[in-house]
Amino acid sequence: xxxxxxxxxxxxxxxxxxxxxxxxxxxxxxxxxxxxxxxxxxxxxxxxxxxxxxxxxxxxxxxxxxxxxxxxxxxxxxxxxxxxxxxxxxxxxxxxxxxxxxxxxxxxxxxxxxxxxxxxxxxxxxxxxxxxxxxxxxxxxxxxxxxxxxxxxxxxxxxxxxxxxxxxxxxxxxxxxxxxxxxxxxxxxxxxxxxxxxxxxxxxxxxxxxxxxxxxxxxxxxxxxxxxxxxxxxxxxxxxxxxxxxxxxxxxxxxxxxxxxxxxxxxxxxxxxxxxxxxxxxxxxxxxxxxxxxxxxxxxxxxxxxxxxxxxxxxxxxxxxxxxxxxxxxxxxxxxxxxxxxxxxxxxxxxxxxxxxxxxxxxxxxxxxxxxxxxxxxxxxxxxxxxxxxxxxxxxxxxxxxxxxxxxxxx
Numbered sequence: 001x002x003x004x005x006x007x008x009x010x011x012x013x014x015x016x017x018x019x020x021x022x023x024x025x026x027x028x029x030x031x032x033x034x035x036x037x038x039x040x041x042x043x044x045x046x047x048x049x050x051x052x053x054x055x056x057x058x059x060x061x062x063x064x065x066x067x068x069x070x071x072x073x074x075x076x077x078x079x080x081x082x083x084x085x086x087x088x089x090x091x092x093x094x095x096x097x098x099x100x101x102x103x104x105x106x107x108x109x110x111x112x113x114x115x116x117x118x119x120x121x122x123x124x125x126x127x128x129x130x131x132x133x134x135x136x137x138x139x140x141x142x143x144x145x146x147x148x149x150x151x152x153x154x155x156x157x158x159x160x161x162x163x164x165x166x167x168x169x170x171x172x173x174x175x176x177x178x179x180x181x182x183x184x185x186x187x188x189x190x191x192x193x194x195x196x197x198x199x200x201x202x203x204x205x206x207x208x209x210x211x212x213x214x215x216x217x218x219x220x221x222x223x224x225x226x227x228x229x230x231x232x233x234x235x236x237x238x239x240x241x242x243x244x245x246x247x248x249x250x251x252x253x254x255x256x257x258x259x260x261x262x263x264x265x266x267x268x269x270x271x272x273x274x275x276x277x278x279x280x281x282x283x284x285x286x287x288x289x290x291x292x293x294x295x296x297x298x299x300x301x302x303x304x305x306x307x308x309x310x311x312x313x314x315x316x317x318x319x320x321x322x323x324x325x326x327x328x329x330x331x332x333x334x335x336x337x338x339x340x341x342x343x344x345x346x347x348x349x350x351x352x353x354x355x356x357x358x359x360x361x362x363x364x365x366x367x368x369x370x371x372x373x374x375x376x377x378x379x380x381x382x383x384x385x386x387x388x389x390x391x392x393x394x395x396x397x398x399x400x401x402x403x404x405x406x407x408x409x410x411x
Contacts, residue, residue, distance in 0.1 A: 007220070007231045008207050009247045013094040014126065016133040021094075021145075023214035027102045028147040030213070032062055035106040039209055041217035043229040048074060048165075048202030049278070049308045049383070051296060054209060057199060061107035061189045064197035068111065071104040072193070072200045074170060075116040075123070078162040079279040080330065081310035084233035085203035087245040089116070089123035092207065093130050097153075099206030101144075102213055104151050107199055112153040115170050118160045128155055162334035166382040167200035169336065180336040181382035204233055204309075224250030228295035232309055234258065238276075239267045239315030248294060255299070256290035259313055266315055273316045274398060278307020280327055281387035283394035284314075304394070320402055324353050324392055331388040342385035345376040349392070360405045366396050 013019055027035050040055030061069065073096060077085040088096055096114075104112050114131075116124050131153055134140040142150045161179045164170045168182035171193050192198025201209075208230065212220045220230045228250035237243040241264030248258065255277060259265065266272050274284040283304040285292075292302035299306050314323070328350040337343040349369055356365075373389030380386045396403055 007211055007223070007247065008088070008092065008095070008204070008233060009245075010092070013092045014130065016094065016130060016137050016139060019094045021098055021101075021139065023210040023212075024098050024101050024105075025145060027105055027213050028145060028149060032106045032108065035102060035213060036062060038213055038217045039106075042212045042220040044205065044208055044212060044220065045229075045296070046202055047204035047208065047232070047309070049079070049281070051306070054201065054205055057189065057201070058103060058106050061109075061197055061199045064189060066197050068196050069107055069109040070193045070196060070198040071100060071107065071109040071112040072167075072170070072174070072198060073100050073112070073114040073203060073206055074165065074167060074200050075114055075120070075203045076158045076165045076170060077117050077120070077203070077308075078165045078334075079281065079308045079310055081235060081237055081276065081279055081312040082308045083235045083237075084245050084309055086120055086123055087233070088203050088207050089120065090126060093123075093126055095207045095210050096203055097130060097134065099208070099210035100153065100201075101140075101151055102209055103199060103201060103206060105149050107197075109199065110150050110152075112151060113156055113174055113193075114153060115156045115158060115164070115174060118158040124155070124157055131155060161336070162330075163336040163382065163384055166384065169382065170200065171198060178336075180338045183381060225293075225295050225297070227297045232294070232306075234294075235308075235310045236263050236313075237310070238313035239269075239272065239318070240313045241265055241267055250295045251293050251298070254291050254293055255285070255302075255311070256287075258294060258311065259290070263313065266313060269316050271316070272313045273318055274314050274395070276310070276312040276314065276391060277302075277304050279310040279312075280330065280391050281383065282307040283390050284398055286398055320395060320399055321353070321357055324395060325350070325357075327391055328353050331384065335384060335388075336382075339376075339380050339385055341372075341375045341379040342388070345372045346385075346388055348372060349389070361396075361403055362405050366404055369393070369396070 036058045044054040045051040140152050164173050164179040166181050169179045173179040188198040223230050231247050246262050271287040277299050289302045292298040296306050332346040332350045335342045377386045
């Protein structure tokens with residue numbers, strides 16, 4: 001049975017004048033060190049896909065010296081199949097705002113940014129109005145709640161580049177530069193926006209942080225498993241009967257139970273052809289691999305990764321080569337072009353795939369695609385290049401009889 005939790009989901013929170021900001025008020029009384037300790041005790045991992053411990057990131061930022069620091073909410077939700085951040089921005093934006101302000105106070109930032117995907121017109125409108133109302137109510141600005149904490153936020157609308165989901169590309173974009181990744185180190189926490197220490201957190205991470213401070217670390221840490229604490233918003237879509245954002249407790253169910261109990265099962269079929277568990281950057285899983293628990297470690301043991309939480313169900317009627325072409329075209333179009341192997345490699349892979357719409361691939365061609373993918377991953381600065389072949393390679397590996405001319409079975 002799937003355990004749904006309401007740690008993040010619940011009544012709409014969009015009216016600044018009636019919201020009490022309980023997490024922020026509590027945070028202002030705790031002080032930076034105790035806030036970070038609470039986030040660390042909750043063992044909150046970043047919900048954008050990388051899974052870096054949020055408490056560690058905030059602690060490192062607090063230790064940085066500088067005349068100013070920045071706090072950024074990364075709402076550039078560009079991963080195909082992912083729409084859980086949009087839900088938060090539309091339904092519970094005040095919780096996101098509260099988390100951003102708590103993080104800023106904890107690390108010593110006085111200026112914040114919310115960078116929203118350019119196609120998200122409604123969330124942009126909602127957040128813009130909320131920021132204006134917050135300034136009028138004295139929630140943003142100087143001496144917030146009489147605490148001496150000064151903080152304001154600017155809204156930045158992205159230009160539709162997938163690569164700006166990478167924090168260094170996002171920072172370049174805010175600075176008015178081309179959205180391309182930076183060489184690390186230095187990391188944004190050391191030298192980020194305009195050369196100052198900068199923290200970049202995902203929308204869901206900040207909403208979780210606000211609830212952790214409000215309810216206490218124990219409430220969050222009591223949910224889930226040792227390695228996957230709390231709840232997770234998932235974006236469930238594809239060839240299923242119900243496409244929606246759900247909040248589930250880590251470890252309370254398997255991928256197959258999520259598809260059956262929450263998604264209403266596969267449309268026009270009993271079993272899916274395969275499932276993408278965390279967005280296009282993650283490997284495909286076959287129906288017999290879906291009994292893994294929905295946790296970071298559970299999906300990893302099945303051979304993939306949790307990623308952004310975008311679960312895409314692919315039905316039996318789908319054409320594999322068509323899927324390969326669309327995935328490769330996406331990465332070819334979205335590469336920023338900075339890393340030569342990523343720019344040219346993804347282009348060549350798309351070309352190779354386009355030559356085989358009506359026939360199978362040779363084993364040598366598949367091996368070449370894998371080799372190019374390894375070079376791209378080794379040379380890439382950001383996650384786009386590092387994972388652009390994850391899904392494509394997994395589809396070749398899972399369906400050799402359908403895609404490869406000669407399959408040699410070794411007894």
